[in-house]
Amino acid sequence: YEDEILQAKQAAEEASQAKAKFLSMMSHDLRTPLTAIIGFTEILTLGIGGPVTEAQLDYLRRIESSSQYLLNLITDILNFARLEAGRVDARLETVSVDAALGRAESLVALRVSEAGLEYAREECAREVAVLADPDRLQQILLNLLTNSIKYTDRGGRVSVGCERVGSQTHIHIRDTGRGISVDQIERVFDPFVQVERPGSESSHQGVGLGLAISRELARAMGGDLTVESTIGRGSVFTIALPTSEAIRDERYAQ
Incomplete structure (x- = not known):
């Protein structure tokens, strides 16, 4: 057997x-x-x-x-x-969260304007840094921001910010979009799954890999990606990554 x-x-x-x-x-x-x-x-x-x-x-x-x-x-x-296949390597280094959010904002600014949305970058101290692969972090941010822009109606709001939680730094991407139902929220990170959202057109759909890839990349960097959402009120995606200072302190303590 x-x-x-x-x-x-x-x-x-x-x-x-x-x-x-x-x-x-x-x-x-x-x-x-x-x-x-x-x-x-x-x-x-x-x-x-x-x-x-x-x-x-x-x-x-x-x-x-x-x-x-x-x-x-x-x-x-x-x-x-x-x-x-386990062939993606994360080259970890100290990355300024404020700088990463600034780069991401510049890349989506035109889309935000064309979609008629308000964009806000909430206060995030310049000294806050995470241990991450800068290219992979940028990929995750762009995936999440693109999703928020897609599913937020004209006149809505997309915002980003960060906070330190214990030995981690949480980066939040919030929107006032259509939201995800409770019975669908557990499936948003499944590969090749297209979660239906109220009022979404078929043109919004891809192959259902963006969020799955983003979560796996976050986990490859020692972090995670989670979501909270309410139908009609929007969603909050949270990237949790090790705070670089905390990692260094732990190494020195050993």
């Missing part, structure tokens, strides 16, 4: 590795031509290949937008495959 369990476990691990390898290869093969499509579309848009009319510019922008959307989906699949 024990041999059967071990064989079943080994078979499951091999199947998981094969799936991750397939997803990685597929994603790579799809990214290459898509990157070329986006590149040549940009060249045509700039008029390098010759003059283009306003109607043609509109078509080119639509091609570029759709191609970029597909590229982002493929990137999510590739990242998830790497996470499942």
